[in-house]
Amino acid sequence: MSSEPLIVTLLLDDEAQARFDRLRVEHFPAERNHLAAHVTLFHAVPGEHLDAVRADLAAAADRPSFVVVVTGVRFLGRGVAYALDSPEVAAVRSGLAAAWQPWLTPQDRQRHAPHVTVQNKVPPAVARALHERLLAEFVPYDVRARGLGLWRYLGGPWEPVSEYPFHRAAV
Template sequence: MTAAPLVVTLLLDEAAQARFDDLRRRHFPPERNHLAAHVTLFHALPSERSAEVLRDVSRATARAPFPVAVTRVRFLGRGVAYDLAAPELDALRAELAAAWAPWLTPQDSRRFAAHVTVQNKVDPERARALHAELAAAPPLPDATATGVAVWRYLGGPWEAVAASPLRGD
């Protein structure tokens, strides 16, 4: 039996988190919605490397909190997400990816596209309708990145391992 992999996410300011959580609560299938809204930086890191992951996250979060633009609503085929963009986010993710390159899965080795999924695993027509509704709505305000969290994936729900705030050392 393999140990549960680690998931690494970006933390957002409380107001942005509340907005995304509300959208996810309203539009994600309830039977599949085990998590708060999140920005996944890495999907599956080896748990036996947890000490190194935590050390590297602590180093990477020495930077100051930074703005994150909510750039567009994206249709996922069977769901909807909000795309996010920030040069600082790309730099943070690239720094961690370089440190963990030997352990990255194919999914985590691909080009990074920051997003928050607010609907997934629904009928494509339902997803198209939500995409049209959200795309026609006023854009969401930008967010602020406030930290990085490490989680243990438990086959649906996640268990919190650590959260490291952006400190601006």
């Protein structure tokens, strides 16, 4: 069994994904932009626990899809992200964190603040300018979470492992 770390993401509806991907292509340094836009829930779950992680993600996805509110634009110092808020995201992540507590890295034990990074690794002045521009035109809006994604970290790029759609109809 592979020991490369596993990454868990929240999957967003196609329209939201396309919007964040466009922003990322436009503002992320091309030589560093190896990934689609994403909402990371866990950064490094040990790969040797793949079977348990898969089972836990399948169980966590046994729920209706839900709304996630894009609440603002965050300045990251050398980048910019859109902040997200959803009690459902917090509940799903909290349940998984409890199940995986012995395996979690210090980063994955920290308070979780869901976001989508659309720019990173740029000079602070460039990030500040984008932050101010996006903030000036920002109005909160809703996107829909469609499931959970599982990836294997390969030292930079990510390899898709599987997706776990929220398969019950939203109420």
